[in-house]
Amino acid sequence: MTKTADNPFALTPDQLERFNVTFHSGYNKWAGLRMLELRSGFARLSFSPRPEMLTPWDTLNGGVLNSLVEVSAFYALLPELQPNELPVTNDIFLQHVRPLPNAEYELTGKLLRRGKTMAWLESTAWVGGKECTFARLTKTLIVG
Numbered sequence: 001m002t003k004t005a006d007n008p009f010a011l012t013p014d015q016l017e018r019f020n021v022t023f024h025s026g027y028n029k030w031a032g033l034r035m036l037e038l039r040s041g042f043a044r045l046s047f048s049p050r051p052e053m054l055t056p057w058d059t060l061n062g063g064v065l066n067s068l069v070e071v072s073a074f075y076a077l078l079p080e081l082q083p084n085e086l087p088v089t090n091d092i093f094l095q096h097v098r099p100l101p102n103a104e105y106e107l108t109g110k111l112l113r114r115g116k117t118m119a120w121l122e123s124t125a126w127v128g129g130k131e132c133t134f135a136r137l138t139k140t141l142i143v144g
Contacts, residue, residue: 041111043075060100069123072109098132
């Protein structure tokens with residue numbers, strides 16, 4: 001596929017439809033995610049915490065970030081998905097290694113390996129150029 005104004009990430013028509021449905025609605029829209037880069041096996045997004053995402057101590061709630069690492073992993077896998085494949089997380093390991101300030105976050109997702117029915121990914125959250133959260137995800141690719 002070729003990049004165009006309507007398809008800046010050169011996705012197939014099915015992948016572009018999935019992107020538009022998932023990225024511009026629901027949780028992703030509420031979270032204020034911005035797509036910075038999307039290519040085969042890699043995604044880079046950013047967001048600034050909403051007031052509802054913060055703890056009483058003005059830090060990002062870890063549970064919110066736990067869910068957003070799933071998003072960057074999904075988008076890293078999206079350009080590799082066939083029209084009939086649905087990725088479902090069946091295992092996740094996550095570690096916060098720094099405090100989670102009320103600041104601009106960058107999320108990167110990377111496809112490590114893809115088989116016929118499984119995919120292995122990693123997702124990292126960054127603040128101020130430093131990693132604050134690491135996640136490893138295993139997804140089952142359900143064909144339907």
